[in-house]
Amino acid sequence: MTAAALAGKRNRRRGLIPGVIAILISIVVFIVPFVFIVLTAGKTQKEASVLEFSLPTEWAFVENFKTVIATQDYVLIRAFVNSAVVTVLAVAIQVILGAMVGYVLQRRRSRWNGVINLFVMMGLIIPPAVVPTIWVLEGLGLYKTLAGLIAVHVAFGLSFCILLFRAFVETIPRELDEAAIIDGAGPVRLFFRVIFPLLRSTIVTVIVVQAVTVFNDFTYALYFLPGQGNETVQLTLYNYQSQGLNQWNLLFMDVLLITIPPLIMYAFFNRQIQEGMTAGAVKG
């Protein structure tokens, strides 16, 4: 016991020097860029244009915040609403449909399983064909609509969800299903009343990981939701940058604002995010 404690202490002391070095490096490599974002977001336009790493002589944080929000007729607020709608609906649909497929895929051995597994792998590996997808969306009347973007996110994200759910359903004993069946549950009730609630931990993982993914998406929004009026938050940042106005303080205020939702997610669900990312690791 004491020997172990001693060894532990020695180990810890040995880890002190590399730890301090790693922390110093991490400050330069990871912390400084984030501090730079915050500082620049708090500067006046004149000071920010120098791009110096320094404290603002006069804090314009609140002012910049108000300006960014009010820019282009409050486009950022509209964008936040759009992003929230897309994220919530896309992730909700992914969770329910992904769980249904993962569950039946694991429980039932059917001739379709091979095909479904193939589709899942395809969904993970193949890059979506963007212009033909636009063509399909156009045909459905969903091009340039939030509903279209949501549907696209669902289609592209399902594979990852199915994999996670299938793996977790495997750990739920079949006896539970049988008990519910004896109690007279039909297939729909069996799934939504018995199985679905038991998937809770995987559901949380999928929600958190996919919410971050959908919220941060830029490429699909750029392709499938062009034009004014239905920007997502990532597109506002892109448009800001494209205008090249050199208003760095406002640009970085925007960066800061759209980084806050994932930051909050991370603060609360650190473990789930890391586990989910690792589990679905093939996701490009």
Added chain:
Amino acid sequence: MAATTVSTASRGAADNAPRAGAEKRRGRGLDKYYPLYFHLPAALFFVILFLVPTLASFYFALTRWTLFDMEFIGLDNFAQFFKEPSLVKGFANTFIYAFVTSGAKVVLGLALAVLLTSQVFGRNYLRSVVFFPVLVSTIGVGVTWKVLLDPQDGLVNRALAVVGIDGPGWLTDPGLALFSVAGVDVWKGVGLATVIYISGIVAIPHEYVEAAKVDGAGAWQIFKNITLPLCRPATVTVIILSLIGGLRSFDLIWTMTRGGPGFSSDVIASVIYKQYQAGFYGLSTAGNVVLFLVIAVIVIPLNMWLNRKGNRS
């Protein structure tokens, strides 16, 4: 991940072999409680918005197409793709980008994971800080680093100037732009590689390391003979994941350089976007088919090869 899928499937089959008869009968009886129509809603999304466009792309790639008008032109798009220097450049850059980022993520991710699974001071802080950029949107990262890498005013070159080094034009030098973006990609993505490696290293039974220590193995020998071979599944995952991500990469490159200067940092995905923007939908879709084939040709054999080797040991 593909590895896990295959192995669980075969394990399931092996487990059930002895009592296959009973299981089958039992399974049959319960089949109606696991209805196949549960697949339908998901299949609807997948087939309409993924499978149909993917299959259609093989046809549209052979046309001159404006979404309203189309004309069948055979393999002309592909011929053009491999004839025009700017497009060929994008093709070559895609490989460079994918292999550079993938290699760097493997090496750095493994090194960081080894450090962060040891008794290092400030471990939890380090884990969080390395992982955090994974969560920031790619476009946010791109915008920020574009400013930090500015040749005159950027923080990076200012810091270098303090030490007396004349920093290059990271994003404006044609020979350097692609690698600068790749570097930022690694900065953003290394946290994910690290987390995958950490879970791989933690899964290694402690007894192996202790037995090796008793035998007098040093830290390097333990790493070389125990850690490295036993976290092979993690390595496979990191390589496959970062290769697919690297080959597809678009948003970071587009935000930081728009494929420039010239075409020096163009990749297939940015070529696809440029052709789409210019209204050449057929050519753009041909780019998509090329990307599809490139990924299939690299990732599928690599995945099989890596997994076969893994299973043998």
